[in-house]
Amino acid sequence: MSSALPTIDEKNPLYCPAITASSYLSSLRRQNRQRKAKARTQNQPQKDRFLSSFARILDNALQEGDPEPLDILPRSDDDSTATSFGFNSWKENVSTTSFEQLRTSVKKVSNRPPLKRKRTRSSFSDLDGPTKYARSIQSIHESSFEVSVRRERLDFFPSKPQYSPLVVPKKPVVKTTLAEDLQAKIRALEDELYGPPIGTESPRGLKPLVERLDAMMPGIRLQDRLTKLPELSHQTIADFLGENGLLNVRVLTLLRTSEIWRLVLTDTMGDEDGLNLAGKDVFPVFSKPNGFLFLSELTLSGTRVQDIDLVHIHHLPRLVTLTMNNTGIGNEAIFHLVALRRSLLQLSIATNPHIDDDAIPAILMLSKLSFLTILDTSVDMPGIRRLAQTIYDDRRVIDIEVPSACETYIDNMDTQYLVDPQPPLINNPSIVPELSAAALKRNLAAHAARNPAIAAVGSKPEMAQRLTALLETRKMDMLVREMLLGGDEVAGR
Numbered sequence: 001m002s003s004a005l006p007t008i009d010e011k012n013p014l015y016c017p018a019i020t021a022s023s024y025l026s027s028l029r030r031q032n033r034q035r036k037a038k039a040r041t042q043n044q045p046q047k048d049r050f051l052s053s054f055a056r057i058l059d060n061a062l063q064e065g066d067p068e069p070l071d072i073l074p075r076s077d078d079d080s081t082a083t084s085f086g087f088n089s090w091k092e093n094v095s096t097t098s099f100e101q102l103r104t105s106v107k108k109v110s111n112r113p114p115l116k117r118k119r120t121r122s123s124f125s126d127l128d129g130p131t132k133y134a135r136s137i138q139s140i141h142e143s144s145f146e147v148s149v150r151r152e153r154l155d156f157f158p159s160k161p162q163y164s165p166l167v168v169p170k171k172p173v174v175k176t177t178l179a180e181d182l183q184a185k186i187r188a189l190e191d192e193l194y195g196p197p198i199g200t201e202s203p204r205g206l207k208p209l210v211e212r213l214d215a216m217m218p219g220i221r222l223q224d225r226l227t228k229l230p231e232l233s234h235q236t237i238a239d240f241l242g243e244n245g246l247l248n249v250r251v252l253t254l255l256r257t258s259e260i261w262r263l264v265l266t267d268t269m270g271d272e273d274g275l276n277l278a279g280k281d282v283f284p285v286f287s288k289p290n291g292f293l294f295l296s297e298l299t300l301s302g303t304r305v306q307d308i309d310l311v312h313i314h315h316l317p318r319l320v321t322l323t324m325n326n327t328g329i330g331n332e333a334i335f336h337l338v339a340l341r342r343s344l345l346q347l348s349i350a351t352n353p354h355i356d357d358d359a360i361p362a363i364l365m366l367s368k369l370s371f372l373t374i375l376d377t378s379v380d381m382p383g384i385r386r387l388a389q390t391i392y393d394d395r396r397v398i399d400i401e402v403p404s405a406c407e408t409y410i411d412n413m414d415t416q417y418l419v420d421p422q423p424p425l426i427n428n429p430s431i432v433p434e435l436s437a438a439a440l441k442r443n444l445a446a447h448a449a450r451n452p453a454i455a456a457v458g459s460k461p462e463m464a465q466r467l468t469a470l471l472e473t474r475k476m477d478m479l480v481r482e483m484l485l486g487g488d489e490v491a492g493r
Helices: 023-041 054-064 086-092 097-111 178-194 205-217 222-229 234-243 249-255 281-289 307-310 329-340 358-366 381-393 402-411 429-434 439-448 460-485
Strands: 263-264 295-298 321-323 345-348 371-373 397-402
Touching: 205 222, 205 234, 205 249, 222 234, 234 249, 249 281, 281 307, 307 329, 329 358, 358 381, 381 402, 381 460, 402 429, 402 460, 429 460, 439 460
Parallel strands: 263 295, 295 321, 321 345, 345 371, 371 397
Antiparallel strands: none
16 A cells, blocks of 8 residues: 555545554655755745645644544554654644654654554444445445336236146147147037037946046045945936035036936035035036936025026926025026926925015916925915916916915915805805895905904995905915815815
């Protein structure tokens, strides 16, 4: 390191070069002589000349700064000398002391033991800055403080699918000829139209089907469980999968061209407290062409079914029995079932409170029904009376289960009116206009004896209208009773 001029460190004002005081003073003395000689030759003004004494420079600096005494000059670690000057003694001798005397005084104190400086940390940190009294250096880690702003858009649907045990990894693309591509497309169209080939119900045909089902649902030992069935067929396989809730979309797509005639989707489509999210995706499988042509019995009880979902099953050509108890359907669903009127014989829609009297016209259009249950629905007596009248007029034979409130009403008809009026009382509402006022009052009084809510007073038109409505209600209720009891004759016929 050159000691010709003091080194200035802008980042660390306390920097002190590691040179001895004597060397630094000798350097200043040499510079002073050179500049004085140069000033004489160039005749520069006295005020522009370099100050000839280091002592004067230090004195001016001390006079402009803190008046406290300067006890000890800083010393570097490798400096073998230490200087100690008092401010007052320096000020008195500053004008008369020469550099030789200063050098002599420095030698006198050189035998004093060196003053200890507080140790600093040996390691350097960019966060702490340079060490005190040491020169700062260029940090190699300055690049870490450079902030770069880069906005990346979140991609919720990555182009490349992530790993999933349910997704079969894609095989490397193999170049094929045009004929092979056409054959593959034809095969795909055939599978879409007629379903994938599953073989016959012979042992040779069932074995590949069982192996394929086991590959679709690995980890549950499906092949071993199916082979232990007492009788292995397409129907027994479908029954076993339905009981265990395994009739998912892929399995139904595989079985849609088989000759199964019964499907129970209760366990497969069960809500399971919101955990079975794929249960609702089963219905579109029934809309595929040439699917479930032999299906005659379908059970959806205990599942959540939307009314619009039934559009996927209203084209099944051989569907005879449909069970949808406690599915949450409403009147709209019953109207979707009208398309099954040519084949549907048994319909169970119990425990669906959204079905009321407005669904009766759709039920009446299912003309081939031999069994109907509407237990625990909102259908009331007006709807039941209309249903009973149509069944009587069309001479249908049907076994029907009505809501318990309607059964209670039929069992207690004698509390509503006189059930079996005897002459001279009438039971045919068509001859009411021929009765006199006294006869009208007599008939109403007989019914009022059973039901105090019936008024037996008023004008003749009022009593005639009241008696006509009462007898018509009695006639319809008798039809309902005979429909429930299964009788062959109806009172008043």
